[in-house]
Amino acid sequence: xxxxxxxxxxxxxxxxxxxxxxxxxxxxxxxxxxxxxxxxxxxxxxxxxxxxxxxxxxxxxxxxxxxxxxxxxxxxxxxxxxxxxxxxxxxxxxxxxxxxxxxxxxxxxxxxxxxxxxxxxxxxxxxxxxxxxxxxxxxxxxxxxxxxxxxxx
Amino acid sequence: xxxxxxxxxxxxxxxxxxxxxxxxxxxxxxxxxxxxxxxxxxxxxxxxxxxxxxxxxxxxxxxxxxxxxxxxxxxxxxxxxxxxxxxxxxxxxxxxxxxxxxxxxxxxxxxxxxxxxxxxxxxxxxxxxxxxxxxxxxxxxxxxxxxxxxxxx
DNA sequence: CTAACTTGTGGTTAATAGTGGGTAATTATC
DNA sequence: GATAATTACCCACTATTAACCACAAGTTAG
Numbered sequence: 574x575x576x577x578x579x580x581x582x583x584x585x586x587x588x589x590x591x592x593x594x595x596x597x598x599x600x601x602x603x604x605x606x607x608x609x610x611x612x613x614x615x616x617x618x619x620x621x622x623x624x625x626x627x628x629x630x631x632x633x634x635x636x637x638x639x640x641x642x643x644x645x646x647x648x649x650x651x652x653x654x655x656x657x658x659x660x661x662x663x664x665x666x667x668x669x670x671x672x673x674x675x676x677x678x679x680x681x682x683x684x685x686x687x688x689x690x691x692x693x694x695x696x697x698x699x700x701x702x703x704x705x706x707x708x709x710x711x712x713x714x715x716x717x718x719x720x721x722x723x724x725x726x
Numbered sequence: 727x728x729x730x731x732x733x734x735x736x737x738x739x740x741x742x743x744x745x746x747x748x749x750x751x752x753x754x755x756x757x758x759x760x761x762x763x764x765x766x767x768x769x770x771x772x773x774x775x776x777x778x779x780x781x782x783x784x785x786x787x788x789x790x791x792x793x794x795x796x797x798x799x800x801x802x803x804x805x806x807x808x809x810x811x812x813x814x815x816x817x818x819x820x821x822x823x824x825x826x827x828x829x830x831x832x833x834x835x836x837x838x839x840x841x842x843x844x845x846x847x848x849x850x851x852x853x854x855x856x857x858x859x860x861x862x863x864x865x866x867x868x869x870x871x872x873x874x875x876x877x878x879x
Numbered sequence: 880c881t882a883a884c885t886t887g888t889g890g891t892t893a894a895t896a897g898t899g900g901g902t903a904a905t906t907a908t909c
Numbered sequence: 910g911a912t913a914a915t916t917a918c919c920c921a922c923t924a925t926t927a928a929c930c931a932c933a934a935g936t937t938a939g
Contacts, residue, residue: 585887590926594887612733626729633731633843638879641845644861645868646875647770651847652862655840657733663928665887673735738897743916747897816918818897 577602579688584698586683591675592667595623596686599693600666611693613670614657618708619700621670621678623693626659670695730755732841737851739836740828745820748776749839752846753819764846766823767810771861772853774823774831776846779812823848 579599587593595611603609603625612629616622624632636653639646656677660668675681679697687694696704732752740746748764756762756778765782769775777785789806792799809830813821828834832850840847849857864872 588888588890590890592888597886610729630729635876636843638876639872640875644770645864646872647842648862648864649869649872651840651842652864654733654842655735657841659729659733664930665889667888669926671734741899743900745898750896818919820897822916 577604578690579693580690581688583686584683585686587670587675587680591669591672592663593670593684593695594665594667595662595693596688597666599686599688600662608661610659610661611668612657612659613668613674613695614653615674615677616694618704619677619679619697621674621680621695623695624691628691629657629659730757731843732846733843734841736839737836738839740823740833744822744825744828745816746823746837746848747818747820748815749841750819752839752841753815761814763812763814764821765810765812766821766827766848767806768827768830769847771857772830772832772850774827774833774848776848777844781844782810782812 579602581596581598583596585594585596600609603611604627607626610626612624612626614622614624632653636650639650641647656674658671658674660670662668678695679700680695681697683698685696685698685701687696732755734749734751736749738747738749753762756764757780760779763779765777765779767775767777785806789803792803794800794803809827811824811827813823815821831848832853833848834850836851838849838851838854840849
């Protein structure tokens, strides 16, 4: 029944209490073991990254293999976890996104929610548009490198 | 149910009596066997490291494998142990952090508490900011090494 | 075509969390 | 051994968060 992946784009808005509705389609794609919980954190770009609790646990397991004795390892682990917050959605399917994440993504009210198979991104509409015109552009060289990468896996 | 790990960042303050509140989220993540107890000690950087009592016991076990004949081992073991203090939090969820640790972390009143999955760090806001701009920066080489490290585990 | 359900959005109430202070019990100091 | 200082144990206030209830627009089912 249905796909267990996140696809598509939605334009929602954050209410006065900082709550954001997660598209029903995405909530239904959550495995039972995620316990109605998404994990939000800073995205690499000017956005908010959202993972299923399962996906996040995988990431944690990977981070736990790092050594607490090595400075670079600690720094990486710290950066990866300090902004991560698990959020259980309420009976209406909404989550309250922490203020510091909203600030990082430059979000005020309206947002664009993008499904990216195993993760979700939340963008401010204007910022997204700006990125589309610049950072998102790939030249032939980029595409070629990606093609090589996927073939080797 | 829920996550049993420490994630996220909080900005709290130490009151006039030297008490610091541990985020409720972190207290709830403590296993029963930790008996409402955290172990605080010096962090590797200019901060305070906090572990669950369980995690600390693990660390002790690891230290016990070191040789008491080797000078470096003794020094490492001594350094890791001498500042460690178990703290049981009060009915409001607060702990009284030893003065020498506060001094080591350069903390006076306001602190940033960072969840790092299986450990917690307490920072002075200004010092943290300073580190963000310098020590925390990782170059491509570091990232690559970390990627290799996690893949080999 | 209509009724039942789903979905996104809004508000109200109750519980929890963080902070501050007071008093009793312990420990330390002279 | 008396006194001062520190620590532990309660009680209290306020802001934030979580749990409930409600509703209109859109969709699906019969």
